[in-house]
Amino acid sequence: MINKLVDKIKKTNAPIVVGLDPMLSYVPEHITKKAFDELGETPAGAAEAIWQYNKAIVDATYDLIPAVKPQIAMYEQFGVEGLKTFQKTVDYCHEKDLVVIGDVKRGDIGSTSAAYATGHLGKVQIGSKSYSTFDEDFATVNPYLGTDGIKPFVDVCKEEKKGIFILVKTSNPSSGEFQDRMIDGRPLYEWVGEKVAEWGADCMGDSYSYVGAVVGATYPEQGKILRKVMPKSFILVPGYGAQGGKGADLVHFFNEDGLGAIVNSSRGIICAYKQDKYKDMGITAENFADASRKAVEDMIEDISGALANR
Template sequence: MDKLIDKIIEKKSPIVAGLDPKLEYLPQSLLDKHFKSTINLETAAQAILDFNIEILNNIHDIIPAVKLQIAYYEMYGLPGLKTFIETANYAKSKGLIVIGDVKRNDIGSTAEAYSNAYIGYTPLQQQCVQAFPVDMITVNPYLGTDGIKPFVDNCKRNNKGIFVLVKTSNPSSKEIQDLVTADGLKVYEKVAQKVNEWGEDLIGNHGYSSIGAVIGATFPHELSQLRKLMPKVYFLVPGYGAQGGRAEDIMGGFDDRGLGSIINASRSIMCAYRNKTWSSKFSPREFALASRAEVLHMKEEIHKALMSKKSDSHKIN
């Protein structure tokens, strides 16, 4: 987690850009370029790669990290997975931390295989290779410690990180995550306790563990509550922008240093050129410039909210 936090401090930007592309997000000029003669999975994946690279070229200096949701690449089969890998490699070449949003979990040897694929190494007789070039991934805690331990082990061995789903941004998360257990705690609170436990041996120089948590921006009360319950756990916060989360909603996830959370925005960045705020300033061909403008706007909004929070804290004290 220290590497991510160092980048956040360096860029003065607690923002992770989600590259979760679909063809319908791409401007017509890119579609025309790649679909001149053939429309298939290969040409679709190449169009998406060009889209990703152009956005990265325009935002890499103002963000610390990029998050790639693998489902949007799996949709395009093997060519899509190749684009996932090539996008990750390109992001790393630009100095970005790469988070693989893969939400993996299982038990025993299967969990170990998932873990090795993303944050470990695949043995090839006398050598080991990295299958997917990511620094951190998201994981599902539903199977308990059996399913998490292989990921924690690779975090220890390889200086990697994970974000465990705790309180997710979707409305129906309440159906399971808010159920009350026998001791009066909700399921997400019990998961929070386990995340603390799993990461207690992995506290870094900034005071945060390599075992982070996913907490949705759409639940600001729970975000503040979980910051208190998990003082050494870094939060990956989805739900900002297109899902309705606002800068003031996410303040509860930050500590008094302005650390503690990295805020994800995906559609609002990728499709910024369609937003009425930017469509009058940038043509569809300038989609990546619109993405940059949106990131800068998001950065400013978060900074203002953090300054307001700091000011309010001083008034109380």
């Protein structure tokens, strides 16, 4: 799957991923109204509204991008109905040949971590049959529990040719509370980064490992260091746009081959229709997905431009 991701990035010339993190407040009123008219102001109604919203955004952008990153929390808050929409979204993105990064940030140990890996990346055995359940291509994973938490994911990745992105240095303001603490002269995130390289060393695709890392766009200096610590790991970079990251800040997350990183934008794309910039172009809530397409084009230009000029 890391090979597919690399191929698609090369084909689209777009090292970006669209974060499908829908808040109900993002969804234009004509969509929520229709869903609530049909299903009521219920979890099923909310899930239907989000599904229609996602579908329109995917339809408007899928030919420009290699991958999407649905954030499961936004679905999980609506319970089982929300998770049905999560699954429908993953399946629909696969129909559109997109790589799906499940932003699930799971992390546990032993058989429990194996169960998460099975549910999100693998196949669950039921009697004589086996099923792919949520079936993302990549999942994000939390490293706090150490190798016992990561190994079961790596095992499933090897078997299924799928991948993970391990949290190393997150994009939020307080990420330094623990991640920046100095241990033997180096911050914790560097030690985690070294482990990522180690965990990924024996499950390599053609040029990059199945085991990648998450490093926030908001920390470009750390990204520069971590790029060197984990040369064969793809870096998933959240925090672009709404959280403050800009294309020019991100060049050091990439290797010399112009690969090795994929930058996520969520609100900046899926909620683009609320920005003055796109409103001024005549976009309204009715054709919100056109704004998302334009925002993807602008993001590609920003990042590709920065990479070309480095």
